[in-house]
Amino acid sequence: MNNEKRDIVKNPFRYGKPVTGEYFFKLNHLEKELDNYIKSALSVAIVGPRRFGKTSFLKNYLCEKREKGFAVIEIDAFNVVTHKDFLTQLINAIAKEKGAIKRFTDWLGEFKNIRSPLSCSANPSTGEMSISVELGNASESDTKQAILLSMDSMAKLSKKLIVSIDEFQRIGELDDGRWLEATLRSKMQEHDHVAFIFTGSRRSIIEEMFNHSSRPFYRSCKMMFFPLFGPEFTDWIVRRFSNVKINCDRLAIQYLREQVEDTPHYVQEVCFHLVSHGIKSITHESVDDVINIISSQSSYTYESLLNILTPTQIKILRMLVLEGRISYSKYVRNKYELKSASYIQSGIKSLVDKQIIEKDPGTRDISFDDPMFKIWLSKKLR
Ligand SMILES: Nc1ncnc2c1ncn2[C@@H]1O[C@H](COP(=O)(O)OP(=O)(O)OP(=O)(O)O)[C@@H](O)[C@H]1O
Numbered sequence: 001m002n003n004e005k006r007d008i009v010k011n012p013f014r015y016g017k018p019v020t021g022e023y024f025f026k027l028n029h030l031e032k033e034l035d036n037y038i039k040s041a042l043s044v045a046i047v048g049p050r051r052f053g054k055t056s057f058l059k060n061y062l063c064e065k066r067e068k069g070f071a072v073i074e075i076d077a078f079n080v081v082t083h084k085d086f087l088t089q090l091i092n093a094i095a096k097e098k099g100a101i102k103r104f105t106d107w108l109g110e111f112k113n114i115r116s117p118l119s120c121s122a123n124p125s126t127g128e129m130s131i132s133v134e135l136g137n138a139s140e141s142d143t144k145q146a147i148l149l150s151m152d153s154m155a156k157l158s159k160k161l162i163v164s165i166d167e168f169q170r171i172g173e174l175d176d177g178r179w180l181e182a183t184l185r186s187k188m189q190e191h192d193h194v195a196f197i198f199t200g201s202r203r204s205i206i207e208e209m210f211n212h213s214s215r216p217f218y219r220s221c222k223m224m225f226f227p228l229f230g231p232e233f234t235d236w237i238v239r240r241f242s243n244v245k246i247n248c249d250r251l252a253i254q255y256l257r258e259q260v261e262d263t264p265h266y267v268q269e270v271c272f273h274l275v276s277h278g279i280k281s282i283t284h285e286s287v288d289d290v291i292n293i294i295s296s297q298s299s300y301t302y303e304s305l306l307n308i309l310t311p312t313q314i315k316i317l318r319m320l321v322l323e324g325r326i327s328y329s330k331y332v333r334n335k336y337e338l339k340s341a342s343y344i345q346s347g348i349k350s351l352v353d354k355q356i357i358e359k360d361p362g363t364r365d366i367s368f369d370d371p372m373f374k375i376w377l378s379k380k381l382r
Pocket residue numbers: 014015016017018019023024025026027049050051052053054055056057201263264265266268269
């Protein structure tokens with residue numbers, strides 16, 4: 001790696017959290033498609049693999065919609081494991097919307113039968129009003145009641161309203177007899193001027209929620225798949241390098257995208273490190289060097305992951321890395337010392353449950369959740 005004196009440049013790449021502004025590559029097609037549904041207040045579920053840019057897209061899309069006069073309720077369900085978590089997110093999202101505080105007195109009135117989980121206070125430095133939630137002792141039935149009231153209150157915020165729930169699969173994973181899933185569905189029907197956007201990455205769980213006739217959300221939404229970024233993403237990256245006077249071979253970026261299975265997170269992470277290492281000309285070799293550094297830096301995490309797996313599960317991963325697919329043939333099973341097809345099937349199920357691999361619900365193809373883990377594993381097995 002180049003040790004010459006480095007100019008201090010503002011790194012044009014970012015990773016580790018959703019990107020906005022100049023760090024965000026716009027997805028015009030997806031935006032237009034989504035607009036068609038939102039304009040008609042139709043609800044949409046967007047699913048895509050992990051680290052592909054769903055949250056970044058959603059945040060940028062919602063920001064533009066706010067500028068166009070929509071009220072937006074943004075919920076991140078990643079940490080929602082109880083109804084109180086959901087209610088807290090919901091109330092905070094409502095409180096952020098213009099006009100919500102003005103309506104607060106009405107809202108409190110609606111809450112009169114619930115032992116006051118809400119309070120309103122002024123920030124002493126800015127004088128701005130804010131709503132705070134004290135849910136510590138609220139009973140389960142009060143919490144449920146408060147969710148219902150808050151959703152009705154939310155629906156009155158505006159005639160142009162979008163409600164987005166990121167990591168939506170969490171709602172389907174709650175152990176609540178599907179109460180929240182059914183409640184959301186019935187509120188969607190009741191308040192039909194509201195457009196809901198659900199995003200998430202656990203495709204199998206989300207598809208089950210929307211495509212299974214026993215589930216409340218059965219066929220309630222238009223399903224969209226989060227797209228791979230087109231060739232323009234490569235041009236965008238080359239331009240970002242050239243803005244900081246780094247020469248970049250377009251083919252090197254195509255190569256990088258192939259190596260990391262077109263995962264925007266890793267594309268940005270590798271590019272970030274290429275810049276921070278002071279490399280002045282980006283080639284296949286420099287891309288390989290940085291991928292090696294990144295995968296080695298994660299060794300501890302990946303070793304810990306291997307430690308929790310059974311020998312059968314490791315053998316299955318070995319087959320997946322070295323053969324590029326799962327095979328049940330006797331010849332391949334013998335090669336990897338896997339006793340029977342049913343062993344492989346139950347091993348795959350546990351690896352899917354542990355979110356190490358994903359099974360495409362349509363094609364049944366198996367792939368790694370984390371392409372960097374696959375790269376690390378293939379080096380380890382070499
Ligand atoms: N539109 C984009 N333009 C440029 N980089 C992007 C874009 N979208 C995502 N990225 C890169 O990918 C990273 C992950 O993005 P984001 O968190 O939005 O993905 P996600 O699909 O929501 O991930 P997760 O499945 O972990 O929730 C970002 O930090 C950024 O480096």
